[in-house]
Amino acid sequence: MVLPSNYLNFVSVLATQDNTTVDFKEFGNGVTIINNIPTNNVVLNAGESYSVAITPYPSNTNAANAAGLIGTFIESDKPIAVNSGSFTGSNSIIMKVEDRT
Numbered sequence: 112m113v114l115p116s117n118y119l120n121f122v123s124v125l126a127t128q129d130n131t132t133v134d135f136k137e138f139g140n141g142v143t144i145i146n147n148i149p150t151n152n153v154v155l156n157a158g159e160s161y162s163v164a165i166t167p168y169p170s171n172t173n174a175a176n177a178a179g180l181i182g183t184f185i186e187s188d189k190p191i192a193v194n195s196g197s198f199t200g201s202n203s204i205i206m207k208v209e210d211r212t
Contacts, residue, residue, distance in 0.1 A: 120180045122195040123162040124187070126155035131189040135163055138183055141175035 135150040165176040
């Protein structure tokens with residue numbers, strides 16, 4: 112399967128209590144995280160969120176990112192909400208309701 116060059120995968124957490132510590136673990140082998148942001152001992156307060164995204168696939172740097180977040184383990188010391196997903200960059204297309212077919 113060939114994915115668009117602007118394909119992106121992410122996982123995001125939202126803290127429900129102050130001083131929540133979150134660890135993201137067990138990424139796929141060879142995954143490249145955008146901006147090399149920290150993935151361990153992330154401290155959040157209630158209402159704060161934190162997202163980890165991996166570089167687009169196919170890319171010149173890493174083909175492992177196509178499924179790199181599948182199986183990622185997220186651990187926290189307090190309750191959190193978790194959201195994950197992907198997009199292909201088509202969110203910028205603006206269309207009027209009457210133009211849809």
